[in-house]
Amino acid sequence: MAIPESALSQGSPKVKPESWYSFHVDEAPAGDRVERFLAAFAAILHYGGYRGLLDTYVAALGRCSRCTVSCPIYQVTGDPRDIPCYRTHLLLDVYKRHFSLSGWVRSRFGHGRELTEELVDELAETVWRCNACRRCSLECPLGIDHALLVHLGRYILSMARIAPKALQVSVREQLEGKTRNTSKLPRAALISNLEFLEEELEELLGLPVRFPVDQPGRDMVFFCAVSDYLMEADTLMGNAAVLFAAGDAERWTIGSGNFDAINYGLFYNDWHLERIIGRLMEEVLRLDGRSILIGECGHASRSAKEYVPVFGGDGAYPVQSITEYTYRCLQAGRITLDGRVITERVTYHDPCNMARSGWIVDQPRAVLKSFVKNFVEMEPHGRANYCCGGGGGLVSLDETHEYRMEVAGRLKAEQLRQTRANICVAPCANCKKQLKELVEHYQIPCRVVGLHDLILQALVIPGATDPRQRREYMATQLE
Amino acid sequence: MDAWLELARGPLFAATFLVMVLGLVRQLGMQAVQLVRRRHLLRRARWRVILGDAFSWSLPLGHLVRGTVVLTVVSILFHLGVVLVPLLLADHIAMWERLLGVTLPKLSVGVADLLTIVAIACALLLLAYRTLVPRARALSRPRDYLALVLVVMPMVSGYLAAHPAWNPLPWQMMMLVHLLSAELLFVVIPFSKLSHMVLFPLERLSQTYWQVQPGAGERVAQALLGEEARV
Known part of the structure; x- marks a missing residue:
């Protein structure tokens, strides 16, 4: 078991938060x-339509404290205000006092907790420092989904204009700005970026692998976290290489009208969530595409997978994650991976948004184990994994860096260190950013990469360079 | 005293039992209304996960996560007594036959005694847990302690009434305490967290609320920020 003893012992928290972190x-x-x-x-x-949910929870909440063992943040801080059930209660108290008959009646007798400025502050603090990793939902005997109330709490706060600036600014640019993406990446920059990646790929593989842009009538329209275009060249090249090797080079396209799959609405606002999903579907419609392919990103995959059907209705475009796609290609024998290339000790980090529901747990493992000889699991992993510490949009807030390192990511770092892995695979843009900062902060000798970064090295393509040569080339590039 | 006992056995029992049943039916009805209202969203719910979780948490032996083992075992033993004894104790079976006309299988006296003692002991442990362990105390509210006391009272008084050697009070007095405390519990159940006795499998349906109503966000934004609402 990977939890450090000292962090688990109640009453002697490993990190004593002197003051609460204050989000901008x-x-x-x-x-x-x-x-x-x-x-x-x-x-x-x-x-x-949240009233039924709140009524149910008000009637049911047992306050048994079981969720304390599941929350990675509470395990580090030991602060009662970090207990998922405590947080849920803050919101339910406000609901009961101000929006239910019994609360009104009780308030006539001086009972019930009235909403005050201080309570707004406490609510904001508790919901914004949560990673929204939903691990507590696995451990509640009564099936209370505390993360859903975090979502609701953040939704209310953001509609009251109490939300982290960085998230608001990103979504504003994505929905109402000129570039229509969270990183303010102009179309021209995207195109030149893709041309550069194509040159790189040609040098690496010896084959002209293309990133098709704005091709109409393709089966799959590709969206990834826009930050991938700026920071994760290997992941993107791996994506394109797999599509090429599987014979689908002519079946996918990137849309230059909207190429950002990031959907912060999932974390904090249903209104944004729906509009961003609408944008995805508009782009597929514009290109006359038939399905949506999401790049390596946890929350983008989950938001598209779950909400395209909700908002798009019965005829909605099918959604798949690139991880699923690659797994299916491997199963069908459409791609081959060379087992001699990756000799390092490799571990896999489950992005919460993919793994918590049990959706994408086995697929990436099957892919990795097919070509990685030295594979090691973190404990716990899969559905019960620990969040990287950057979940719920926190990784996009630079001012939370210290909090993410010292508190939210602490157990993850410990877990990672105990695997003694040289490479940690995380198919998620947010997780990767946080994990890279973590290994640097804790000086863990481990390289954080995407799933397709490794696949790019091991992929066997007829007529292309040998994977072993490619690896040497990539090693020199890295230096 | 006999008149009081008759009152507690007869009309008071029927009335409070009815309150409990109607109260729980109301809770279930509210759930049903929610389900019907959200029926168009329910098709995409992860039914397998929802039902599987409800099942696995019914006897959570698969959830002995480190740090919760003692709490879980104690809770299971507590619930065993609390559920089985009121239903299946010999004297209670006679009562259910008289009241509802149903015949339930009988628990042997020895087993019932054991279950009761274990449940009382577990309740005391749970009470101690709430009082002494900081993480539990931080969450506990007066009504949590009260709920435990309310559940334990009929068990203790019932046990004493059934075992004259231990009983400090006249039998009739103890029986009256037993009946009245049980009736108090009946009234409290539907209006407290104890209603989880019927809501338990339904609470998991809250997962379906991740399915947002299409268009709701836009309407919220317009109501708060006007027609030209911007992020």
């Missing part, structure tokens, strides 16, 4: 935050 949020004019919060809550209850 869009400040609402002082004084009316309570009214704004209640107005947002009322509107969301009226239109959003």
Whole structure:
């Protein structure tokens, strides 16, 4: 078991938070935050359909404290305010006091917790420091989904204009800005970037592997976290190489109208969530595509997989993650991976948004084990994995760096160190960013890569360079 | 005293039992209304996961995660007594026959005694856990302690009534305490977290709320920020 003893012992937390982390949020004019919060809550209850959920939870919450063992943040801080059930209670108290009959009656007798400025602050702090990894939902005997209430709490807060600035700014650019993506990457930059990647690929493989752009009528329209175009060249080249090797080079395309799969709405706002999903579907429609292919990104995969059918209705485009796609190609014998290339000790980090529901757990392992001889698991892993510590959008907030390193990512770092792996594979843009910062912070001798970074090295393509030569070439490039 | 006992056995029992049944039916009805309202979203729910979780948590032997083993075992033993004894104790079976006309299989006296003692002991452990362990104390509210006491009272009084050697009070007095505490519990159940006795399998349906209602976000934004709502 990978949990450090000292972190588990109750009452002697490993990290004593002197003061709570304060997130940089869009400040609402002082004084009316309570009214704004209640107005947002009322509107969301009226239109959003969350009332049944809250009524159920109010009736059911058992306060048994079992969730304490599942929360990686509570295990590190030992602060009761980090207990998932405690957090859930803050919101339910407000609901009961202000939006239920019994709360109103009780308030006449001086009972119930009235919403105050301080409570708004505490709510904001608790929901924004949560990683939304949903690990606690596995451990609640009554099936309370605390992460769903974090989502709701953040939704209310963000509609009351109390949300981290960086997230708001990114979504504003994505939905209302000129570039229509969270990284403000202009179309021209995308095109030149892809041309550069094509040159790289040609040098690496000796074959002209293309990144098709704006090709109409293709089976798959590809969306990845836009940050991949800036930071994860190997992942993208691996994606294109697999599609090429599987014979699908003419069946996919990137849309230059919208190429960003990031959907922060999943973390904090149903309104944004729906609009961003709408954008994806618009682009597929514009290109007359037939399905959606999501790159290596946990939350983007989950938001598309779960919400394209919700918002797109019965005729919605099918969605698959590139990890699923590669797994299927391997199963069907459409791609071959060379087992002699990767000699390092490799471990796999499950992105919460893929693994928690049990959706993508076995597929990447099957792919990795087919060509990695020295594969080692973290404990716990799969559905019960620990979040990297950057979940719930936190990794995009630079000001949370210290919190992510010292608190949220602490157990993950320990887990990673115990595997003694040289390479950690994480098919998720957010996880990769956080894990890279973690291995640097804790000086763990481990390289963090995407799944397709490794595949790019081991992929056997007729007529292309030998994977072993390719590996040498990539090693020199790395230096 | 006999008149009081008759009252507690007869009309009071029927009335409080009815309150419990109607209260729980109301809880179930509210769930049914929610399900019907959200029926168009339910098709995509992960039914296998929802049902599988509800099943596996019914007897959570598969959930003995480190740090929760003692709590889980104690909870299971506690629930065994709390569920089985009221239903299947010999004297209770006679009562159910008289009241509802159903005949349930009988628990032997020895087993019932054991279950009761174990459940009482577990309840005390749970009470101690809530009081002494910081993480549990931080979450506990007065009604959590109260709920445990309310559940234990009929068990203790029932055990004492059935074992004259231990009973400090006249039998009738103890029986009256037993009946009244059970009736108090009946009234409290549907209005407290104890309603999980029927809601338990349904609470997992809350996972379906991840399925957002299409268009709801837009309407919320317009209501709060006006027609030209911007991020």
